[in-house]
Amino acid sequence: MSTPTKNGIFAEHYLLKERFSIGKISEVWRAEDWTSEGAIVAVKIFTPDIRLDNFSLEQLSKEQEALASLDHPYLLQPFRFDIFEGIPYLVMPYLAQGSLSRKLLEGGPLPEEEIAFLLTHIAGALDYLHTRQPPIIHKQVSPDNILISDNDSYLLSAPEMSSSIRNIMFKATGNQYSPATAYAAPELFRAHPVHSTASDIFSLGVVLYELCTGEVPWLGNGGVSLLKGAEVPYLPNPYSRILSNLVRACLHPDPEKRPTARLLADEATYYNEYGKWKTYGSFGSVTAESIVYKKRSPLLPVILITLLVLGALVAAYFYVFNGKLPDKIAATFSSTSHTAGQAAEDTAAGEDTRTAKKIPTATATNVNPKKPVTDTTPVTQKTRVTRQDPAPAPAVKKPEAVKKPPVQRSPSYPRPTSLEAYLKGMLNEEIPLEVRDQWKPAIRRYFAPDAIVYATMDASPLGSFGVAEFMDILLSTENASISVENIIRDEEDDKIDELNVNLTTVEATLEQDSLE
Template identity: 30%
Template sequence: MNQRVLPSGTVLQSRYRIEHLIARGGMGAVYQATDMRLGSVVALKQIIIDHPRLHKAFEREARLLAGLRHPALPVVSDYFSDEAGRFLVMQYIAGDDLGTVLDRQPDAFTPRDSVATVLQWADQLLDALDYLHTREPPIIHRDIKPQNLKLTPRGEIVLLDFGLAKNVVADASSTSGQSVRAYTTDYAPFEQIQGTGTDARSDIYSLAATLYHLLTGRTPASSLTRAVAVLGGKPDPLEPAHLVNPRVPPTVAVVLHEAMANGIGKRFTSAAAMRAALRSSRTAVQTDANMVIPAAVAIPLNSSGMATIVNTPEVLIPQPVVASPTIAIEPAVTTTEPEPDVRHTQAAITQVPVAPVLIVGQDEQSLYHSIGAAIANAQPGSRIVVRPGIYRETVIIDRAVEIVGDGRTADIVVECTDASCLIMRADYGVVRGLTLRSMVSSLDDEDQAAVDIPQGRLILERCDIATSARVGVLIRGVMTNPIIWRCQIHDARWAGVLVAEQGRCIIEECDIYGNIHAGIGVRSHGNPTVRRCRIYAGTRDGVYIGEQSNGIIEECDIFDNARAGIEIKHNSKPLIRRCVIRDHAQGYGVYISERSEGVLEDCDISNSGKAGIGIVQGSNPYIRRCRIHNERQRGVLVAEQSRGILEHCTIIGNERVGIDIRQESNPYIRYCTIQQHGIVGIWVHDNSGGRVEYCDVTMNTRGAWHIEEGSQLSRTGNKE
């Protein structure tokens, strides 16, 4: 299918205005566009391969990608098909990709400081690959290269151009005769070039080849070139990275060489395994920044062209700084989750240093009796295993460590009074399987929280966070981006989680309940992603979004909060989709006020005391494909000079009115079903107006409309 480039100014879906073409290739085109509803810049990815299998796969894969949330992956916020093609709406990231940077300056990433930075990016990207590869079904990228890596304005690495259409290209090619290459030869593994099938290990090869290019300034020998050389009886032409750039530690070179093995069975079995090996090898960079490895230290090659690891003289191998005291792992020690699956190859045993594990316990055999003492003696990358007990301390994470509970979460308690239980002061950390209990005697300190995250990426997993302070988890500042997963957060005096001061985060699969003001509060330009959470039993709101904040709330069950399931105010613009919002007996399912906007789509809203959706005080949201039913008064209230678009919604079975338009309000309603209400489908009064087009407004007790004197309603193509 030969599609023309969409000209600037083209508007798609009455919402996305094309600004200019960013890139065009064999599989599609990418445009910079403006989301006219939210006023934000987005990237539109157009899929231009025309094949029946792609038609069926598009929506399935687009939904899969829209559900992804990881700091190193761009957010997919929407997808659609129209006469111009099939499109993904994605996060726009300004600036040059790393391929462009390399074209301009081939040695841009080879200095010592840059090597350390690239290895930090590698850790983030391997975490992203582990996230993609462990999805159900797994998502394989298949085209990792410098051109598909970008840095955000905050210096975070993002992997672009993943997933969609690559899974069906091979099928489409085999049946149509098309030849579509969905990879880049310099970074593609041999099995991908051969067409014999790819899996997670194929992405590991491509990422390693990309890292090799960044660290050495040299494009790696392609897997095809290497295979031809080996079959011809010549050595593998892939030169170890530390021989090309002496600032690359040989331990890192070993990891890259194993990841780039031409035989798929000889690579790391998973991204988690490579990440663990690379993390350990990074201690070489942190230990002796002034060491230069002599070029004579080579990685020998056997007759098959693969690396043969030998015992390099210890004087030439940078050794980790061993924390003192350090405890070896005893057979009796178990943790709530197993270590990453690091294959015990000779390379892993002899060349890659392993960071120690430190044990914290309250018995006499434990050398550390507090978590803080273990952190003080830990080197970056260490794991701290915490045995059952009550630890009365404030845990300050000031280096990259992993803190893991060894036992039931309820039996491993960090308890503090008039202070935070956990404070994040490092760029990265993991806390898993702890109970964090904060008790306060005064509420004078508005910023007091059980967990305080003013910086970095803290991964908080399977923790129980209970507090009588104002906030359970406080995420604040532009330098924060934590992940909170499968935690219970409850009993805070203001909010279970508060995201503020341009903070970002991902909150997934958490139970957030019994908090006084809001389960999740978002203020002062906060921007969280909340996914598959249960937010309930709050004495005011389930989710509160105010002070010009944004965010994504999706696939959540929000119920039994006193005032509203979700309250949006102060000119905020969140995206809320695929949520169930129910049983708010005294208030609203969603309450939108003070000139707020935002998008609600594919939500099920029911059993609210005042209205399923309340739109007031000059607000103007976009509501589509929502089901609003069994409300105790009205389905939707539009009041106080508000507007809004409602389309393709089902508003049915509410006790009084389907849509109540009052106080000079003027909504646009189209393609909706508005039926089975106790009085009328749509009631217009108080000098209000609006447009209703192509709606089914039948089976209401007293008719479709009640339009009072002084109000008017434009009606086109409706069924009454």
């Protein structure tokens, strides 16, 4: 036959029933395999309308022979490779659930536990390829090349051919070869593109982002957007910060800073076993740059400064006047705080005062001429005494109103005074993260520049870390305590060269208590 058609016989053994995928250089059919009692298989036919030259077919055959030795439980291997009338084809298992693209289209974004389950399988398959000698680069990690088996496992399609053979096929069909832009790493858009294991990790990062959001990042422009200054996106809620860190690490613009497939598989395996990510793992670290603090109101500093100034003025005022108010101010406070009877007495006292003030001019007409004018002096003094009597009482009480706090102040957190106190404080979740993050410079001063921290968790080795890295681990660790086991100091400056610590999780503490 010249062209595959429905219900036609291909390569004398396969009855083509349905074409469910078609691309620029190949098409995939669901077919009956007459060599296996009519078993349903998937037949992938390359360049069905074009006949390749003998040299290209020989190169393709050699590549398929080398790939035939691959064996991994989550790598989808073809049953057979052959060439029929100049048309190369692959016979593969037929998986009724189809590809990850179909699952995403029908069901939308996946939950976090399902993403961890998928990552265990796909990262494991990539690790198998990347650790071959020489390493095998997949180059086509995408939802279309991730299939779902009958037992719900995720399988990565095995690499089919090299870029050179693929390019030959594209030219033969009149198409220009280019990798799927949405999943291509930034280094593939440079003047001298180089495929590497890190390029596969970038593609996997795009797949993971798509599984969480339903969309590919950067509007499908792939790594070329990073070359133009685009930022690596975060995952939206409800996905965890650690998963977001993991995906962003895969999408890092620098290939050298992307994680390995083995590390991704290990992290995902831990999640599948314990139902959570490693808080102290490679993607659990928290730095000040990755924290978005709540922006404070710009009026808050102004209000605080104003209150401090007013408080200083009040303190100075009482210091100058020895805790007493002047008579006029005290009288004013007194007139507003006394009862009605006291107010009446104050009014009467005020009338006496006004009378006393008029005595010098009223002497010639109202006072007996036989009495000397100086007799009015005692009257004036008596009136003044009456005027001053009520003043002291309210003058003492009024400052109490000033002592009341005008605003609710946020709690203050005392700064630790020893290294061990700092380390324990870094694990104290009751202290805000931004406060603990500000302790880093003080902690670094205890250590030599190249100091090493050896850590264990629940008596199992955790690893050796630099001081800055270990502080990030403490900030991201939840429900744990720390104890210092050993300290080695430099003899010259007494700085710490080595520190041995043990982290104990709440789960381990509860388990130990139950055993006791």
